[in-house]
Amino acid sequence: MADAGNARGHFGLAAGLAPADGQAAADLLAQARVAAAEGRGELAFDLLLVSAGRATTAGDDHARSTALAEAVTVAHRIAGTFGREVPHSRLRDLLAEASRIAPAADPVLAAPLAAATAWNARAEKSTPAPAAGRGRPGRGTPRRRSGADQRLPGCRR
Numbered sequence: 001m002a003d004a005g006n007a008r009g010h011f012g013l014a015a016g017l018a019p020a021d022g023q024a025a026a027d028l029l030a031q032a033r034v035a036a037a038e039g040r041g042e043l044a045f046d047l048l049l050v051s052a053g054r055a056t057t058a059g060d061d062h063a064r065s066t067a068l069a070e071a072v073t074v075a076h077r078i079a080g081t082f083g084r085e086v087p088h089s090r091l092r093d094l095l096a097e098a099s100r101i102a103p104a105a106d107p108v109l110a111a112p113l114a115a116a117t118a119w120n121a122r123a124e125k126s127t128p129a130p131a132a133g134r135g136r137p138g139r140g141t142p143r144r145r146s147g148a149d150q151r152l153p154g155c156r157r
Contacts, residue, residue, distance in 0.1 A: 008034040015054075022058035025051045029067055032074075041078035045071050045086065061101040065109055068098035072116040079125035088123035095120050 011031035018024035028051035036044035048071035055063035072095045075086045095116050102109045 008038070020058065021054045022060050022063065025054035025058060025060065025063045025067070028054060029063070029070075032067075032070070036070075036074050036078065039078060039081050041074050041081035042083055044074045044078075045082070048074065062103055062106065062109065065098045065102040066112055068094045069109070069112040069116040072098070073112070073119050076119035076125055085125065088120070091120050 008031050011027050011034060015024045015027035015031060018027055028047050032044045032047035032051060035041075035047060048067045052064045052067035052071070055061075055067060072091045075082070075091055079085065095113075098116065099113060102113060
């Protein structure tokens with residue numbers, strides 16, 4: 001993932017050079033998303049909180065709410081990559097703040113807020129065991145087939 005690391009670095013540089021807090025918040029959000037894609041959850045979480053802070057300074061509730069909601073999701077979704085567990089009470093507070101400041105009836109924010117709410121519904125973090133098969137059929141992960149697979153000639157049943 002050298003390319004992802006380069007992208008993360010470029011977004012960090014862009015955030016540092018941004019002429020305004022709003023642009024820095026957007027660059028930090030992008031940097032955090034790359035970190036999450038790399039499986040660096042703790043780094044992504046920290047960057048999302050910094051992004052939320054810069055969005056606050058810029059007066060951008062939409063960007064702040066997005067960053068906070070994504071931070072909650074990352075803390076659950078890739079919890080196994082954290083060196084320290086983020087307490088559920090802190091995640092609950094971040095989600096409450098994200099929901100409180102979200103612009104009313106914003107359809108773009110509905111999805112990240114719903115995802116964060118679903119991930120944060122329970123205090124326990126769910127991290128698959130390392131030997132859980134890594135998505136290969138017959139090794140702990142069921143193979144999913146669509147109905148179309150079963151109707152096409154040549155598809156195994």
